[in-house]
Structure formats: structure tokens, C-alpha cells
Amino acid sequence: MKCSTHLRDSVLVETSVYADKGCPSRKVLDRIGDTWSVMVVGSLADGPMRYTELARRISGVSPKMLTQTLRTLERDGLLTRTVHAVVPPRVDYELTGLGRSLLTLVDGLRLWAETHIDEVTEAQAAYDAR
Amino acid sequence: MKCSTHLRDSVLVETSVYADKGCPSRKVLDRIGDTWSVMVVGSLADGPMRYTELARRISGVSPKMLTQTLRTLERDGLLTRTVHAVVPPRVDYELTGLGRSLLTLVDGLRLWAETHIDEVTEAQAAYDAR
């Protein structure tokens, strides 16, 4: 787990991991780490989707956070935002190729979650019982 | 990307995704989403490690957050904490089988990051240039 391609200059930190802010893992983590981002990407797996549809599928998200998340993902090139010049306004969000390449990870995450959630829950119960 | 096993009761939200707080993806997200957690798990990939060693490899982490992260991961059954009764104190942290099963994801994350970070950076630059 070395940030081999982004190690700092100093030889003293050769063994450091995730040490550099510029470490790509760190940057991606800031994105994947964002709960809403992952949920948006996951939701868009099924295809293009409108703003309201996303809001409905991601229960609990405020308009503010949804917009903010969508903007960030758009800026990162993970999805496209298409405004249709009609009334009422219609805006479609769709994953880019880059965004879809993330689906593998997101899916892996979901799979791990469904597979191991029980073990985690048991471990927590055991820990709390001490 | 349905939380198929954890859908809410109401039929009205049948199409919702990540809607339920109890959704396992959501829970795992709270863990994976945590930057420090991922870095700790990634660092421990190489084998057992002491507190200070972890602190050194994860540059920028405060003692507070490192301890907090380690406790949470221990509680979740992702790593073990072994205290050796010696002076000076020696505490080893080691991934459990469950923790190691997460390495696949963490590695996938790192791989995606290293592979696509340039595309993301370019996309950001293009977006900002508009």
C-alpha cells in the first residue's frame, strides 16, 4: 500500500503510506469517502436520471447536498449534466465512462457490505459486551 | 444498486436506493468513507504494526484520530489490539480475516485512483476553465 508514485522527496519518509496530500488514493478517498457521492454514482448505474428521481431514490438527501454532490461529480468528470430547454425544466444526469468505471468499486463495496455486515454486527456486540 | 434486502416497508419507496439507514452499504460506507480507516487498513496490509509505526506511516493523523479509528476498527472486528506487558509498553495492531477481506476493496480503490487520477484532474481543469 505504498503511494509509490507520489512519495515525498525526502528519503526519510520512504516508508510512509498515504503521507502525501497529493497521493491519488487520498484524493479519491475524499470523493469515495463522501457518502452522497457513492450513492449518486450507485443510483445512476441504471442509466440517466433526473434530479427529482435521484432525490427520491436517495432518501434523506437535502436539495443542497444533492446539488453540491452532483456539481462535484460533474467537475470530476464522473457524470454529465444535460439541461433540456423545455418547460418545465428537465435536467438529466448520466455517468460518463469514467464514472461507470467506478461502478466496479461501488458494486464491490455493496457486495462486501451484504456479505460481511453480519460479522461486523456480531463483532460489535461482542466488543460492547466486554 | 438496490438495497434489496433492506427495503423499507412502504411500497411507496420500493424504488429507493440507500434509503434505509439500516442498509448495509450505508453502514459500510460510514467505515470505508472514513479516510483514516481506509489508510489504517491499507497500512496494516503489510502485517502487524505498532501504534507509533502507524502514526509515522499515516502522516498528518493526530493521536486522537488514530486511537479513535483503531478503536472503531477493533470494535468492528476488522483488527485486533494486542497489549504486551512490558516496559516500555508495546501494542500491536493486526488485521483479522475480516479486515484482510477488505484489502481487496482498498486495493481496488488505490488502483482506480492511480489509474484515473489524471483523467479526474483534467476534467476538473476543463470544468474550471469554462
Next chain:
DNA sequence: CTGCATCCGGGAGGATACTG
């Protein structure tokens, strides 16, 4: 319908000093 602007409270998390 699809947002943006604004306000605001709470909690995450950094810095620092100290202890068994």
C-alpha cells in the same frame, strides 16, 4: 421543476499538554 442563497447549530477533528 431545478435549483441557488442564506442562516445556523452540532459535531468532526486538529493542536497541545499531560500521564501510566
Next chain:
DNA sequence: CAGTATCCTCCCGGATGCAG
């Protein structure tokens, strides 16, 4: 060495109102 305790700041994110 391996943490704990304390303080304090910042910003995440919810609520609300409004605009195009």
C-alpha cells in the same frame, strides 16, 4: 511508548425561502 484530556475551530449539512 501509547495513549488520554482538553480546548477550540471549522465546516458539514439541515432548514427555509426564493428565483428562473
